[in-house]
Amino acid sequence: xxxxxxxxxxxxxxxxxxxxxxxxxxxxxxxxxxxxxxxxxxxxxxxxxxxxxxxxxxxxxxxxxxxxxxxxxxxxxxxxxxxxxxxxxxxxxxxxxxxxxxxxxxxxxxxxxxxxxxxxxxxxxxxxxxxxxxxxxxxxxxxxxxxxxxxxxxxxxxxxxxxxxxxxxxxxxxxxxxxxxxxxxxxxxxxxxxxxxxxxxxxxxxxxxxxxxxxxxxxxxxxxxxxxxxxxxxxxxxxxxxxxxxxxxxxxxxxxxxxxxxxxxxxxxxxxxxxxxxxxxxxxxxxxxxxxxxxxxxxxxxxxxxxxxxxxxxxxxxxxxxxxxxxxxxxxxxxxxxxxxxxxxxxxxxxxxxxxxxxxxxxxxxxxxxxxxxxxxxxxxxxxxxxxxxxxxxxxxxxxxxxxxxxxxxxxxxxxxxxxxxxxxxxxxxxxxxxxxxxxx
Amino acid sequence: xxxxxxxxxxxxxxxxxxxxxxxxxxxxxxxxxxxxxxxxxxxxxxxxxxxxxxxxxxxxxxxxxxxxxxxxxxxxxxxxxxxxxxxxxxxxxxxxxxxxxxxxxxxxxxxxxxxxxxxxxxxxxxxxxxxxxxxxxxxxxxxxxxxxxxxxxxxxxxxxxxxxxxxxxxxxxxxxxxxxxxxxxxxxxxxxxxxxxxxxxxxxxxxxxxxxxxxxxxxxxxxxxxxxxxxxxxxxxxxxx
Numbered sequence: 299x300x301x302x303x304x305x306x307x308x309x310x311x312x313x314x315x316x317x318x319x320x321x322x323x324x325x326x327x328x329x330x331x332x333x334x335x336x337x338x339x340x341x342x343x344x345x346x347x348x349x350x351x352x353x354x355x356x357x358x359x360x361x362x363x364x365x366x367x368x369x370x371x372x373x374x375x376x377x378x379x380x381x382x383x384x385x386x387x388x389x390x391x392x393x394x395x396x397x398x399x400x401x402x403x404x405x406x407x408x409x410x411x412x413x414x415x416x417x418x419x420x421x422x423x424x425x426x427x428x429x430x431x432x433x434x435x436x437x438x439x440x441x442x443x444x445x446x447x448x449x450x451x452x453x454x455x456x457x458x459x460x461x462x463x464x465x466x467x468x469x470x471x472x473x474x475x476x477x478x479x480x481x482x483x484x485x486x487x488x489x490x491x492x493x494x495x496x497x498x499x500x501x502x503x504x505x506x507x508x509x510x511x512x513x514x515x516x517x518x519x520x521x522x523x524x525x526x527x528x529x530x531x532x533x534x535x536x537x538x539x540x541x542x543x544x545x546x547x548x549x550x551x552x553x554x555x556x557x558x559x560x561x562x563x564x565x566x567x568x569x570x571x572x573x574x575x576x577x578x579x580x581x582x583x584x585x586x587x588x589x590x591x592x593x594x595x596x597x598x599x600x601x602x603x604x605x606x607x608x609x610x611x612x613x614x615x616x617x618x619x620x621x622x623x624x625x626x627x628x629x630x631x632x633x634x635x636x637x638x639x640x641x642x643x644x645x646x647x648x649x650x651x652x653x654x655x656x657x658x659x660x661x662x663x664x665x666x667x668x669x670x671x672x673x674x675x676x677x678x679x680x681x682x683x684x685x686x687x688x689x690x691x692x693x694x695x696x697x698x699x700x701x702x703x704x705x706x707x708x709x710x711x712x713x714x715x716x717x718x719x720x721x722x723x724x725x726x727x728x729x730x731x732x733x734x735x736x737x738x739x
Numbered sequence: 740x741x742x743x744x745x746x747x748x749x750x751x752x753x754x755x756x757x758x759x760x761x762x763x764x765x766x767x768x769x770x771x772x773x774x775x776x777x778x779x780x781x782x783x784x785x786x787x788x789x790x791x792x793x794x795x796x797x798x799x800x801x802x803x804x805x806x807x808x809x810x811x812x813x814x815x816x817x818x819x820x821x822x823x824x825x826x827x828x829x830x831x832x833x834x835x836x837x838x839x840x841x842x843x844x845x846x847x848x849x850x851x852x853x854x855x856x857x858x859x860x861x862x863x864x865x866x867x868x869x870x871x872x873x874x875x876x877x878x879x880x881x882x883x884x885x886x887x888x889x890x891x892x893x894x895x896x897x898x899x900x901x902x903x904x905x906x907x908x909x910x911x912x913x914x915x916x917x918x919x920x921x922x923x924x925x926x927x928x929x930x931x932x933x934x935x936x937x938x939x940x941x942x943x944x945x946x947x948x949x950x951x952x953x954x955x956x957x958x959x960x961x962x963x964x965x966x967x968x969x970x971x972x973x974x975x976x977x978x979x980x
Contacts, residue, residue, distance in 0.1 A: 591853065633899035633932045636906065669895060669934025673902070684934045722939060 330382045336420040338377035338460065370452070377459060425453070447498030454491030457484060561589055581627040588620055611644060611679065612637045615672045618652040628663035630655060636674035641736040644679055646713040653705040654683040654729040662687020662726060677735045686726040706731075764887045767795040767810060769803040769829065770818040770849070775872070779816070782876035789880045799823045804832045807844060811836070813887050816879075817866065819850035819857045826850075830864035837865050847886045849874075855900050862962055868892025890952050891959040898931035901962060920958065927954045 331342030345352040362369030565586040572578040608614040612634045619630040658668040662685025669684040710717040715733035786792045795810045797803035800823030819826045836844040848861040848869045867886045882892045930940045941948045
């Protein structure tokens with residue numbers, strides 16, 4: 299991923315944090331910030347775009363608000379026209395530079411949070427401050443009367459717009475539709491507020507007598523528009539969702555194609571080139587099979603981070619087996635029952651197990667697959683490695699050969715575990731490793 | 740001698756009634772890959788050598804049911820992933836044939852998939868065993884005979900799954916008989932998972948091969964009859980490699 303890599307290099311420079319503007323971002327677009335926003339995320343988005351602290355931008359907006367509410371108008375305009383995106387100022391975590399357009403798959407790690415209390419408090423605070431401010435300012439007597447209805451309308455609009463934002467976010471994060479009633483309630487609330495505000499204005503204008511007929515007329519117009527535009531709208535949304543579906547499909551297909559190309563085709567080419575070398579062919583096929591299985595059957599997101607250190611037993615055992623298999627060309631069958639996180643002791647056991655696998659592959663590999671079995675039962679972790687080779691006698695191994703004595707038995711005993719080697723009746727050797735997990739569960 | 744399952748199946752030969760030359764089994768192959776069917780046919784289908792006679796083939800669920808009903812084989816090699824509902828669907832529609840007291844049709848699942856839900860799914864559907872397609876010809880033949888006799892065929896991995904599924908809960912069992920493995924059954928399964936052949940298990944635990952077989956069959960019965968919902972949930976929640 300080129301993006302992340304140059305990001306890292308920039309972060310490595312000491313002065314980078316002080317000069318975010320220097321970052322060689324490709325064409326920058328203005329987005330509203332969806333993280334840590336108070337109202338619509340406009341200020342955060344602008345701040346991120348301009349490279350200024352958020353508080354400055356917010357102050358500017360408040361200042362402009364004094365100027366006959368220009369700030370509010372501007373804010374509303376930004377809110378309406380600027381799309382919501384991931385970005386804005388780098389808060390507690392580095393902002394992901396990728397915009398929504400470049401990666402529209404909903405899989406980005408956008409944490410779905412509940413609307414936190416801070417936002418609601420900020421909203422209320424803003425409303426109160428605005429009221430106090432407007433209440434104190436001497437506006438022309440006529441205009442002042444319209445204040446309350448206007449505030450109502452504004453609140454209604456804000457409610458609905460924010461909801462639209464949330465809906466879009468929810469689509470990214472793929473939150474289910476279980477909060478549908480809540481959204482409906484919010485929409486209804488917004489409509490109610492706006493209606494009340496507008497009615498209020500009418501009443502204040504003194505046309506209260508005509509209010510009923512005006513509302514009726516408005517309703518009639520609305521119904522008419524719905525009748526006219528409804529079918530188009532419905533078709534449009536259908537087309538849109540269909541298109542989205544197609545896009546998702548195309549993307550999935552591209553992903554599969556990429557994977558097949560990167561791994562399977564590659565391996566097939568290698569196999570053709572090494573056709574004379576049976577061992578190499580077997581090793582390649584085996585590695586590819588393992589890779590494909592991981593890709594197919596692992597749950598989403600866990601299969602791809604090959605580079606990470608394993609953190610639990612099952613991963614560690616599988617990883618070790620895969621590496622030994624690759625190196626020595628002997629198939630290793632792994633069966634794991636239960637799982638637990640790795641600690642220092644289990645880590646040592648894993649190293650011993652790996653050593654046992656290497657031994658089995660080296661000296662017992664001709665007899666067939668090496669069988670690895672790992673089981674977690676309560677606090678005890680048991681690993682057995684079994685081969686079907688000719689077997690060997692522990693006492694006959696020269697003392698200077700580190701392999702078994704030191705790196706398996708010694709290592710296990712140093713960490714408070716036990717290791718046993720024994721010959722299986724019908725040929726082959728089995729190494730049994732047993733270890734208690736550290737106190738913490 | 741290249742795979743543990745072979746050794747597992749090996750011990751059946753003496754009990755197969757008569758010498759190896761006399762045993763005979765009629766088999767139907769169900770798999771949607773023609774290449775694979777041809778391969779298996781070539782490997783096990785030499786009747787005078789292996790004793791296996793392939794009496795029919797099928798590529799999807801409907802065909803399979805028709806062929807199985809028409810030929811009444813003793814053992815069906817059943818692929819897990821099939822067009823038309825998969826192996827589980829075949830098992831469901833052949834339930835009557837499986838239950839036949841005179842001459843039951845028995846199923847051995849054969850698949851590339853090692854996913855827990857697939858394995859547990861077909862076993863609970865009524866298959867008497869599960870082997871992966873990487874199995875060698877001799878192993879497969881021996882497994883077929885084992886299934887023909889009504890025994891269960893557990894690969895090390897299947898044994899691991901079962902241990903995991905039955906161990907993964909502390910909830911009190913609904914049916915004490917079906918929802919728990921006995922200590923002995925656990926020991927046997929554990930040894931299978933470690934790659935021991937039945938004969939080796941018998942030696943290790945100082946019991947007879949027949950006793951090992953009956954333990955495995957008991958586990959299979961529990962696996963099929965226990966209605967502990969954890970089993971299914973476990974299998975779907977844990978898509979093991």
